[in-house]
Amino acid sequence: MKLLKTLAAAAMMSLVASSSFASDVAKGDITVSKTWTRATPPKAMAGGGFAEITNSGSEDDRLVAASSPAAGRVELHEMAVNDGVMKMRQLENGIEVPAGQTVALQPGGLHIMFMALNGPFKEGETVPVTLTFEKAGEVEIDLKVEKIGAKGMAHGQMHQHGKN
Numbered sequence: 001m002k003l004l005k006t007l008a009a010a011a012m013m014s015l016v017a018s019s020s021f022a023s024d025v026a027k028g029d030i031t032v033s034k035t036w037t038r039a040t041p042p043k044a045m046a047g048g049g050f051a052e053i054t055n056s057g058s059e060d061d062r063l064v065a066a067s068s069p070a071a072g073r074v075e076l077h078e079m080a081v082n083d084g085v086m087k088m089r090q091l092e093n094g095i096e097v098p099a100g101q102t103v104a105l106q107p108g109g110l111h112i113m114f115m116a117l118n119g120p121f122k123e124g125e126t127v128p129v130t131l132t133f134e135k136a137g138e139v140e141i142d143l144k145v146e147k148i149g150a151k152g153m154a155h156g157q158m159h160q161h162g163k164n
Contacts, residue, residue, distance in 0.1 A: 029057025030136040036153045037143040039123040047121050049112030049143050054102040064094040065132040072116025079108050121145045
């Protein structure tokens with residue numbers, strides 16, 4: 001019985017340790033971290049995706065596309081207030097990630113837009129996404145699905161070890 005408890009504790013510690021790194025993905029000079037999305041109602045046709053993208057290199061890069069098997073179409077969008085009106089628009093030229101800087105994709109600003117969802121995003125699950133950068137190429141990430149209406153990642157997921 002004691003051996004079972006020890007093995008169970010070791011397995012849980014392994015899961016916790018691996019999940020604290022799960023959202024950090026690096027390729028070349030680009031690191032994508034704090035990846036998340038919100039749960040959607042059962043018949044929702046759209047959802048947003050959020051992350052932090054850090055460019056540790058000496059040259060600018062650009063996020064030019066995103067794709068996911070979870071949606072029929074994925075676009076890069078920006079929400080902005082123009083003349084007192086909140087507007088969302090697709091960024092045809094992508095999102096610039098300047099050298100030595102971090103760009104936040106977050107609610108109410110720059111974000112990944114999932115359209116024609118293939119099913120609801122369910123809290124606790126993950127949504128696979130491929131981000132395509134001009135220089136770094138393709139980066140595979142998973143967005144952790146938080147509760148409907150979440151304003152950010154659950155507190156425990158925000159602490160990244162060994163990054164930033």
